Amino acid sequence: MSTHRGRRAGRAGTRLGAAVFVVVALGAALLAWPTGGASAAPARKIELTVWGWWNREGFKRAAEAFERRYPHIDVVTSTAGGQMDEQKLMTAIAGGSPPDVINQDRFSVGGWAARGAFLPLDGFLARDTTTIRAEDYYPACWNEAIYRGRVYAIPNTTDDRLLFYNEDLLRREGFVDAAGRVVPPRTWSELKQYAVKMTRRDARGNLTQVGFVPNYGNSWLYLYGWQNGGRFLSEDGKTSLLNEPAIVAALEWVTGVYDALGGATAVDSFTATFQGGELDPLLTGKVAMKIDGNAVMNFIANTRPDFNFGVAAPPPPEGRPPITWSGGFSWAIPRGAKHPEEAWQFIQWMSSVEAGLLIAGAEYRLNRSWGRLYVPEISPNKRINEAVFREYAPRHPRFRRAFRFALEMMSRSRYRPVTPVGQVLWDEHVRAMDLAIHHKYSPKEALDRGSATVQAALDRVHQEKTYPPLDLRLPVGIGALLSLAGLVLFGVGLRRDLRRRGGLARQETAAGYLFVLPWLVGFLLLTAGPIVASILLSFCEYDVLHPVRWAGLDNYRALPADPLFWKSLKNTIFMVLGVPLGMAVSLGVAMLLNARVGGMAFYRTIYYLPAIVPAVASSVLWIWVLNPQFGLVNVGLQALGIQGPEWLASEAWSKPSIILMGLWGAGAGMIIWLAGLKGIPETLYEAAQIDGAGALASFRHVTLPMLSPYIFFNLIMGIIGTFQIFTQAYIMTSGGPVDSTLFYVYYLFNNAFRYFKMGYASALAWILFLIILALTLLQFWLGKRWVYYEGEK
Numbered sequence: 001m002s003t004h005r006g007r008r009a010g011r012a013g014t015r016l017g018a019a020v021f022v023v024v025a026l027g028a029a030l031l032a033w034p035t036g037g038a039s040a041a042p043a044r045k046i047e048l049t050v051w052g053w054w055n056r057e058g059f060k061r062a063a064e065a066f067e068r069r070y071p072h073i074d075v076v077t078s079t080a081g082g083q084m085d086e087q088k089l090m091t092a093i094a095g096g097s098p099p100d101v102i103n104q105d106r107f108s109v110g111g112w113a114a115r116g117a118f119l120p121l122d123g124f125l126a127r128d129t130t131t132i133r134a135e136d137y138y139p140a141c142w143n144e145a146i147y148r149g150r151v152y153a154i155p156n157t158t159d160d161r162l163l164f165y166n167e168d169l170l171r172r173e174g175f176v177d178a179a180g181r182v183v184p185p186r187t188w189s190e191l192k193q194y195a196v197k198m199t200r201r202d203a204r205g206n207l208t209q210v211g212f213v214p215n216y217g218n219s220w221l222y223l224y225g226w227q228n229g230g231r232f233l234s235e236d237g238k239t240s241l242l243n244e245p246a247i248v249a250a251l252e253w254v255t256g257v258y259d260a261l262g263g264a265t266a267v268d269s270f271t272a273t274f275q276g277g278e279l280d281p282l283l284t285g286k287v288a289m290k291i292d293g294n295a296v297m298n299f300i301a302n303t304r305p306d307f308n309f310g311v312a313a314p315p316p317p318e319g320r321p322p323i324t325w326s327g328g329f330s331w332a333i334p335r336g337a338k339h340p341e342e343a344w345q346f347i348q349w350m351s352s353v354e355a356g357l358l359i360a361g362a363e364y365r366l367n368r369s370w371g372r373l374y375v376p377e378i379s380p381n382k383r384i385n386e387a388v389f390r391e392y393a394p395r396h397p398r399f400r401r402a403f404r405f406a407l408e409m410m411s412r413s414r415y416r417p418v419t420p421v422g423q424v425l426w427d428e429h430v431r432a433m434d435l436a437i438h439h440k441y442s443p444k445e446a447l448d449r450g451s452a453t454v455q456a457a458l459d460r461v462h463q464e465k466t467y468p469p470l471d472l473r474l475p476v477g478i479g480a481l482l483s484l485a486g487l488v489l490f491g492v493g494l495r496r497d498l499r500r501r502g503g504l505a506r507q508e509t510a511a512g513y514l515f516v517l518p519w520l521v522g523f524l525l526l527t528a529g530p531i532v533a534s535i536l537l538s539f540c541e542y543d544v545l546h547p548v549r550w551a552g553l554d555n556y557r558a559l560p561a562d563p564l565f566w567k568s569l570k571n572t573i574f575m576v577l578g579v580p581l582g583m584a585v586s587l588g589v590a591m592l593l594n595a596r597v598g599g600m601a602f603y604r605t606i607y608y609l610p611a612i613v614p615a616v617a618s619s620v621l622w623i624w625v626l627n628p629q630f631g632l633v634n635v636g637l638q639a640l641g642i643q644g645p646e647w648l649a650s651e652a653w654s655k656p657s658i659i660l661m662g663l664w665g666a667g668a669g670m671i672i673w674l675a676g677l678k679g680i681p682e683t684l685y686e687a688a689q690i691d692g693a694g695a696l697a698s699f700r701h702v703t704l705p706m707l708s709p710y711i712f713f714n715l716i717m718g719i720i721g722t723f724q725i726f727t728q729a730y731i732m733t734s735g736g737p738v739d740s741t742l743f744y745v746y747y748l749f750n751n752a753f754r755y756f757k758m759g760y761a762s763a764l765a766w767i768l769f770l771i772i773l774a775l776t777l778l779q780f781w782l783g784k785r786w787v788y789y790e791g792e793k
Contacts, residue, residue, distance in 0.1 A: 045074045048342050051089070052103030052329070053077035057366045058359030065358055066349045073342055087753050089334070093117050094544045098334035100343040106144045106155060106330045107416040107426070113147040114420035114461070115545045115756070119333045120150040124344045131348045140326045140413035141380035147418055153330035154347050155380035159293035160324040160409050161219055162402075163315065167308045169288040173198055184312040185289075188227075188253055191315045196260050198288040204643065206629065207270040209286055210261060214254045216271055217292035219314070221433045223325045224250040226414045227316040232425065233417040238462050240454040242429060243447035251443035253317075255436050264437040268649040268737065269628035278303055293327075294378055294406040301373035301399055311402045313409060326413040328380060356384035357391060364392045375399050378406060421457040423754055428453050431739065438651060438738045449563070457755075467541050467549035475536050483524070538762035545756075555763035565764070567739050568747040571655065572723055575743070578659035579718035583711070586666035590673030604674075611668035619731035622661045623648065648733055651740040658728045658741065669714055676710035677703075708787045716779055723772055744768060 053059065055077075063075045078099075080088060086108075092098045104112070112118050125132060132154060134142050145153040167182045175194065177183050185191040191212060198211030214224070225232060230247035233240065241247070258264045274281045281287040282296075283304050291314050300307050313322035331347040333340055349355050360376050367374035373396055376388050385407055394400045419425060428450035435446040494513060498506050541551045559565050593604050610618070625632045626647040634644030645653045680703065688698045704711075726745040729735055735742035735750075748768070752761035 045072055046339055046342055047074050047076050048101065048339055048346060049099040050075060050077045050101045050103070050346070051080065051099040052085070053079055054103070055079050056363065058362040061362040062350060062355045062359050065355070066346060069349065070342070070345060073345075075346070086756075089117070090544050090753075090756065093334055093336060096336055098336050100333065100337045100339045101346055102332050102334055103156065103329050104153060104332050106141070106153065106328050107418075107422055109145050109153045109330060109332060110147040110418035111420050111422045112332070113150070113152040115543055117335055117545055118152045119335055119337070119340060120152055121154065121333070121344075122150055125151060128344075128348060132351050136383050137380050138326070138382065138410045138413060140410070140415040141328060144326075144415040144418060145330050153332040154351055155328060155330045156350060158326050158328035158378050158380040158410070159295060160326050160378065160406055160413050161217075161223060161291050161314055162294060162296075162324065162406060162409065163289060163291050163312045164217075164282060164296055165289040165310050165312070166282060166285060166287075167310050169198055169285060170194070182310060184310060185315045186312075187315050187318045189318060191289075192253075192257050192260060194289065195257060199261055201262075207262065207266060209288070210267065210270060211287075212257070212289040213261070213267055213271060213287065214257050215433065215437075216274075216287065217290035219291040219325075221247070221251060221254065221429050222414075222416060223291065223314060224254055225429075226325065227314065227320060227323060229320070232429070233419055237417070237419050238458055240425070240451045240458060242425070242432070242451035242454055243444065248444050248447055251433060251436050251447060254433065255439075255443055258437045264439075265646055265650055265737075269646040272627055272649055273629040282309075283307055294403075297399060297402050297406070298375040298377070301375045301394070301396075302367070305373045305396065305399075309398070309402075311405055313412075321412070322409075323412045323414055324409045326410065326415055351381065353381075353384050353387050356381065357387055360388045360392045373399060375403055378410065419458075420461045421454060424457040425454050427750075427754075434736060434738050440651075440738050467551045470540055470548040470550045472548065479529075479532055483528075534762045534765055537759050538766050540759045542758040543756040544758060551759060555760045556767075558760065559763065559767065564739070564742065564747055568742045568744045571740065571742055572725065572744040574655050575659065575722050575725055576719060578662050579715065579722055581659065582662055582666050582718060583669065583714050585663050586669035586714075587673050587707075589666060590670045590677060593670065594674060594677045604670075607670060608667040610665045611670075613665070615727040616731055618661070618665065619728055622657075622664075623732055626657050626661075649737060651738050654733060654737060654740045658725075658732070661728065669718075672710055672714060673707070676707045680706045705788045706790070709789055712779070712783050712787045716776055719775055719779075720772055723768060 050063075063077065067073060067075055089098070089102065089104075089112075104118075109118065113120075137155060138158065141155040141158045142151075145151060145155055163184060165182075165184050170176075170182045170184065173194075175183050185194045195211035195213075198209065199207065200209040202208050222232070225247040228246045228250040230244060230250060231241045232247065258267055261267050270286075271281075274286065280299070280303070282290055283300070297311075300309060314324060316322050331350060333343045333347075337343055356379055363376070364374045373394060374392065375394050376392050379385050379388065389403070389407070394403055416422065417425065432443075432446040432450040435441045435449075436443040440446070441449065498509060501509055537548070538555055539550065539552060541549045541554075589607050593600060593607065613621075626634075628634055628644065628646045628649060631644075631647070633647070637644040647653050647657045684702045684706070685698055688702050693701065724745050725743050726749065729741045729743050729746040730749070733741040735746055744764070745768070748761050748764045751757045751764065
């Protein structure tokens with residue numbers, strides 16, 4: 001009876017629930033139904049995504065004004081992704097989710113345009129002939145955003161390089177005219193003379209003040225080459241001119257200045273001590289002159305407005321007119337942007353005189369509220385500069401004259417070559433300068449090497465030989481068949497395994513496979529696929545943004561002729577020396593911590609802590625620890641009467657510096673050694689003592705043989721880890737000096753994510769795999785002779 005009532009109650013409850021659901025659904029539908037007397041729901045606003053945004057007061061106000069002008073648009077900004085963040089932009093475009101607008105470094109626009117990553121803006125410009133006009137922009141700014149006759153970006157900021165000098169230091173050295181006015185250097189020879197005369201050293205010979213450093217500030221070989229009539233690239237963009245005589249002569253002059261100051265290594269170690277803010281070397285008198293961007297004026301106004309400085313044109317060679325060099329950023333619309341029309345409206349607004357005045361006014365009022373002077377930034381738009389200068393020109397005469405001079409120099413400005421290989425050209429011109437000033441090669445030889453690399457990159461872009469597109473159906477089909485075959489074999493093997501076992505063992509085996517299954521699925525979906533894809537890509541040409549093309553063995557054939565491949569491999573092999581050192585240190589620490597004394601848990605924690613410090617944080621820390629002038633290591637050595645080396649600034653000491661840093665984190669291996677030491681029976685040590693063995697003999701004949709499996713494991717893992725070293729070079733040295741820390745994986749990374757040579761990078765990756773595999777197999781073969789496992793006969 002009770003069961004029957006329960007069933008009827010259950011059916012009644014179900015019917016009641018269904019009725020309630022229907023009523024609620026009908027009510028919601030009636031509420032949502034539009035009626036004649038009610039207004040329709042407001043249209044959803046467009047979210048306009050802008051990457052590379054400058055999170056400054058003026059730009060915030062400009063974005064707010066744009067949203068008021070276009071109330072149907074919400075501007076969503078991100079400081080990441082634009083400017084010079086190539087990896088994020090590349091993956092966003094390839095993944096089909098790019099921003100609507102990006103603030104991109106202008107020198108890279110040509111490279112992105114060559115890959116089809118940015119939309120050409122000529123159609124928009126033809127429609128809008130009033131707001132954005134080419135004649136309103138400085139030629140150096142406008143032309144840098146043009147690739148093959150089409151406009152791909154609209155300049156939004158610029159700068160020009162000027163010679164900033166400390167008037168008090170120049171006056172002290174007697175560089176004044178008959179009227180007592182300071183006279184800055186006007187030619188290369190005068191600049192070198194001033195630099196040498198204003199350089200000072202302490203009793204130990206260390207630099208304490210330098211007159212001028214050719215590559216401190218923001219000048220680079222580009223400026224000196226242009227000053228001497230160099231071109232870097234032919235008019236048609238197909239021939240590298242990095243090694244033409246004018247640029248060779250410029251690099252010879254730069255090298256001569258470094259030599260006159262005591263050598264590039266000594267100068268680099270001195271500049272490594274420079275700090276920012278109020279301790280800036282120009283403000284503190286450590287540097288008398290530097291060539292830098294006009295933004296230095298605003299920095300001085302905010303930091304030390306009473307600083308007695310002057311500005312002049314960068315001194316050119318004798319007989320040549322003064323010029324400058326401009327860089328900056330631009331607005332671009334990536335391919336695949338969801339709202340190109342609204343993006344163009346945003347660019348129009350941000351490029352208008354009204355927005356320029358709004359940005360300058362907001363920055364001016366903010367600085368005034370903080371009691372600081374304000375020096376406007378230079379706009380690439382001449383109309384905006386005229387309006388801003390009328391309203392917000394610096395009131396202080398010195399800053400006003402300097403700002404006006406910077407504007408006048410813009411008409412004499414050069415810009416970096418617009419080319420698909422702009423990043424390669426930049427890197428090679430920097431590398432050539434580094435090699436020459438450190439006397440690894442003569443300036444001519446260094447530039448010849450760099451020019452050959454640039455020319456090879458140009459030939460790949462303009463080559464007549466085109467690789468055929470790869471039909472992905474074949475490799476995908478083969479991969480699917482192999483995956484299916486693997487799953488079938490796994491299933492057959494699992495079934496056989498389960499059949500051979502008894503009931504309880506079968507359940508335990510099934511449970512084991514069940515626990516492994518999540519990792520196995522993750523490996524197959526997230527790891528095995530990319531591994532197989534990288535094998536395929538190593539035989540292809542691929543830049544992520546274009547279809548894959550079959551290149552055969554060309555990537556592998558190019559490796560033997562690549563000098564940086566051998567250099568990076570040599571640097572990485574050298575770092576293997578740190579493996580036995582690290583093993584010895586961590587074993588020594590483990591033996592100390594294996595002692596039976598009080599507070600051992602605390603000591604173990606202290607020694608292990610460096611192992612859990614993030615690699616980036618420890619790299620930044622060790623940059624300061626190894627500072628040649630005031631770093632902890634050299635200060636300690638000086639206390640002992642020892643002159644410390646240049647460490648990271650020295651080609652000879654840069655790799656040992658990173659090995660030393662690795663010893664600091666030896667606590668990670670300590671845990672494994674402790675486990676091994678705990679596993680050694682005390683009876684073995686007692687037997688050794690009975691036989692008359694001392695501590696050293698016991699260590700040699702008992703500890704080491706019993707730890708041989710742990711030595712074997714740490715040796716293999718250490719070598720594998722060393723061949724994958726990357727973070728230290730990326731954070732601490734950028735591969736320098738003179739490529740001494742250009743490690744294999746760092747070089748691989750540059751090819752993949754700076755030059756977008758995914759096929760070549762994949763080939764490098766598989767060569768690395770084969771090297772590690774060969775070394776591991778060799779160690780396993782040799783291990784049979786010396787590794788002892790307990791229980792073996």
